[in-house]
Amino acid sequence: MRKTAIVTGGSRGIGAAIVDMLVKEGYNVVINYNKSEEIVKRMKEEFTSKGYSVETFKADVSKREEVKNLVEFTIRKFKNIDVLVNNAGISQTKLFTDITDEDWQNMIGTNLNSVFYMCREVAPNMIHNKKGCIINISSIWGITGASCEVHYSVAKAGVDALSKALAKELGPSGIRVNSIAPGIIDTDMNKYLSDKEVVEIEEEIPLGKIGKVQDIAKCAKWLIEDEYTTGQVISINGGWNI
Ligand code: NAP
Numbered sequence: 001m002r003k004t005a006i007v008t009g010g011s012r013g014i015g016a017a018i019v020d021m022l023v024k025e026g027y028n029v030v031i032n033y034n035k036s037e038e039i040v041k042r043m044k045e046e047f048t049s050k051g052y053s054v055e056t057f058k059a060d061v062s063k064r065e066e067v068k069n070l071v072e073f074t075i076r077k078f079k080n081i082d083v084l085v086n087n088a089g090i091s092q093t094k095l096f097t098d099i100t101d102e103d104w105q106n107m108i109g110t111n112l113n114s115v116f117y118m119c120r121e122v123a124p125n126m127i128h129n130k131k132g133c134i135i136n137i138s139s140i141w142g143i144t145g146a147s148c149e150v151h152y153s154v155a156k157a158g159v160d161a162l163s164k165a166l167a168k169e170l171g172p173s174g175i176r177v178n179s180i181a182p183g184i185i186d187t188d189m190n191k192y193l194s195d196k197e198v199v200e201i202e203e204e205i206p207l208g209k210i211g212k213v214q215d216i217a218k219c220a221k222w223l224i225e226d227e228y229t230t231g232q233v234i235s236i237n238g239g240w241n242i
Contacts, residue, residue: 002053004028004078006070008061008118009088011036011043013187014137017213018085018220019043023052025221030074031056032088061088062109064117071121080129083224084122086115086159087137091189096150104151111155115162119177123170132175133224136163137216140183140237156181160233167231176230180219183237185211206239 005022009015010031022029029047031054033040040056047054057073059066074081089111092103115136126132141149142156160179167177184190184201190210193201202209219236223229235241 002026002028002078003082004030004074004080005083005085006030006032006074006081006118006122007085007087008032008114009034010085011040013189014182014185014213014216015085015087016043017217018087019054021217021221022083022085023047023054025224027083028053028055028078030054030070030077032059032061032070034058034060034088061086061114061118062106067114067117067121071118071125075125081122081125082129082132084118084126084132084134085137085220086118086135088114089137089189091149091152093148093192094151095148099151107151108155108158111152112158112162115159119162119166123175126175127170127173130174132170134163134166134170134175134177135220135223136160136177136179138163138179138181138233140181140235140241143181143233143235144241163233164231171230176223176226178223178229178231179233180216180223181233181235181237182216183211183235183240185213185216187213204240205237206242209238211236211238 005027007019010019011033044054057070059070136159138159139156141153142160145153163177163179
């Protein structure tokens with residue numbers, strides 16, 4: 001029987017690469033998206049034409065009720081949830097003193113509350129099955145802190161704390177919870193950087209280049225297959241932070 005995975009923010013960037021990996025590993029994959037309706041429509045057509053099992057579900061994961069609907073849909077359709085990848089996220093660069101209440105709520109809502117809501121809805125199914133793998137995509141900035149991204153750094157540090165604490169609580173039920181904390185990865189999230197800025201960043205990275213979405217998908221694949229890693233924050237960053 002096929003296993004089932006949910007990927008939040010599976011429409012673009014890192015999430016889309018993880019979706020691609022999971023469908024090719026033979027999972028039923030529920031691709032969550034918020035705004036990229038056309039993109040996921042095309043993804044579904046392409047995957048199903050090749051015989052892969054894919055569903056799409058629109059939900060703003062910062063909203064408790066929409067998360068509930070996403071998880072209910074998945075359980076109705078596939079009964080069990082084996083893998084949850086909490087990937088959806090936003091970033092924003094602002095001076096600390098310019099961050100408004102709305103910016104703060106939006107950042108914490110999308111990047112941290114979403115992980116809480118998703119894990120809380122999915123955990124009972126995994127606990128019942130006595131197995132499961134949860135991967136939370138955090139960030140290097142949650143570990144080191146980033147200037148002009150205080151709200152982002154706080155949200156991602158919170159995600160790492162959630163991964164560690166939940167790993168302790170759910171370990172006895174056979175469920176593993178880990179964070180992947182990427183360095184800089186080539187996605188839409190970084191398209192505001194000029195070519196010159198990218199070169200400057202690459203000069204700071206020991207491996208001399210920014211990462212690819214597949215670098216993160218490979219780590220997710222390994223974490224899913226592994227049986228003895230839990231509560232860890234694995235930073236895939238080309239040596240940018242050691
Ligand atoms: P991206 O290319 O901008 O894609 C973001 C994804 O998140 C999209 O699929 C988007 O869906 C989804 N999303 C955003 N808000 C959402 C919401 N409220 N509800 C549901 N989905 C939502 O970003 P990315 O670079 O792939 O980032 C993915 C994750 O990696 C994020 O958590 C990010 O913080 C983290 N990360 C990225 C980097 C990097 O350098 N790229 C580094 C460290 C960590 P729609 O398009 O459908 O709205």
